[in-house]
Amino acid sequence: MKRFKAFFDFEKEEAWLDEMSEKGYRLDSVNPWLCIYTFTKVEEGEFCPKSRIDFRMVPGKDKVEYKECFRGSGWELVYSSNNAAQQYFRQISPAASDDIFSDKSSVVQRNKRLGRLMLVSSIIFSIIAMMQFVCLTDAIRNTDSFWTVFFTAFGICLAGVAVVTLVAGNRFLSKDMKGLDAVVEQEDNTSAGDKTVRRMVGRMVVWLIISVAAGFAVGSIVSLVTG
Amino acid sequence: MNRSKYLPLTETTFYILVALLEPGHGYYIMQKVEELSGGDVRVAAGTMYGAIENLLGLKWIKAVPGEDKRRKVYQITETGKEVLKEESKRLKKLVDVAGKHSL
Known part of the structure; x- marks a missing residue:
């Protein structure tokens, strides 16, 4: 089942995900850019995991360790991207910790x-x-x-x-x-020591330069073609 | 260097620094903290990972070469030890004050 829902608040988003989980919908994938959530209805009586969101830029080389920290306390990644800070997790089993943050x-x-x-x-x-x-x-x-x-x-x-x-x-x-x-x-x-903002801004500047360069390239091709 | 602006440490930070008197990776720290605190403090993964990044940024802990390149091993630095000592002194004082008032 796909659901479209836009949030501007992590707490509200998590509360909604909790609601879905209580109704027996397990989060299978997320597209945070298009605000599309994919759920699967679990069988009656079957464990339905909770989902939580971290917001952190994790460089590729640290991903393994990051995932391992979460896996160790019973959480697995549902969505993660090297170009974004949103990280969606869900519980693996009922033995998982209650939340991904403890304070x-x-x-x-x-x-x-x-x-x-x-x-x-x-x-x-x-x-x-x-x-x-x-x-x-x-x-x-x-x-x-x-x-x-x-x-x-x-x-x-x-x-x-x-x-x-x-x-x-x-x-x-x-x-x-x-x-x-x-x-x-x-x-x-x-x-x-928080590096998320710095990393994300670096990423944005790179994309900005790429799009400006692409814009110039397209512009000059167009002006060449149209003479 | 005036470090007192970082004190008091949170309970989580304190236990992580104590745990890293011996080198260990992220998941080891989580288990060690639970063991050290007798199960009182259970650090969740998101909090743990954030704390590691923060402490690395402050240079209170450092990454040391380990067997597996993808699994980083951390250890407390001299600065980290100083902070721990300062914090322990502060805590001891609190306990002393409480003791003087027969608490």
């Missing part, structure tokens, strides 16, 4: 990683929006109506995305603060 501060850190990443993405989107503004003014100057419309639409989309990621990122960061206050728990001071 509040690691849940908070997971949400903070996403929040920080969104703020950084927002800056990157704003930079692209500004860059393409140069193209837009150029198109207007050349009274090129196709590119004027194209760059205006593109610019509006980019600005929209930048605003959404800024607001959502901010919400993730502030929501966590509230969570910490609520449980009056000691904050973990050792989160300085």
Whole structure:
């Protein structure tokens, strides 16, 4: 059974996955980009695993160890990608630990990683929006109506995305603060070594350069063909 | 270097550092922590992996060459030991204060 559902909140997503699990639907695969979840209904009385989400960039060379840590406490990967930070896990057997996090501060850190990443993405989107503004003014100057419309639409989309990621990122960061206050728990001071945001930004910059290069290549081919 | 900003350590961090006085890989640490704490502290995988990354970043632990290249083995560093000592001193003081008030 396939289900389409978009979430902007790990806790809500996990709560929904728990609900599905209680109804006897086992998570088989996830496409986090298209927000598509595939479930299989388990037999009556059969164990139905819970699913949990980690948000962390794990370099390929560390994947084996990462997976082993989880496997050791009874969790297996359902979705993982080298280009994304979302990691979906499900329990292997009833003997698995109840959750993939054993303290509040690691849940908070997971949400903070996403929040920080969104703020950084927002800056990157704003930079692209500004860059393409140069193209837009150029198109207007050349009274090129196709590119004027194209760059205006593109610019509006980019600005929209930048605003959404800024607001959502901010919400993730502030929501966590509230969570910490609520449980009056000691904050973990050792989160300085977190590399997810750095790795993810590196990945984004690489993709950005590739797409700009591809854009130039396509552009020059088109201008060659059309003379 | 003023390390006091990292104190107090969480219970999980403290046990992981103690566990890594002897070298071990991720899953070994999880088992060792449970054993050291007499079953009181069970570190879940996501928390464990995050803690390793954090402690590596702080240079309190380091990866040491192991037999299997894909399975990293970690060990506490000198800095890590200092932090452990400082934290133990802090904890001892708390216990002393409690003892003086016949707790």
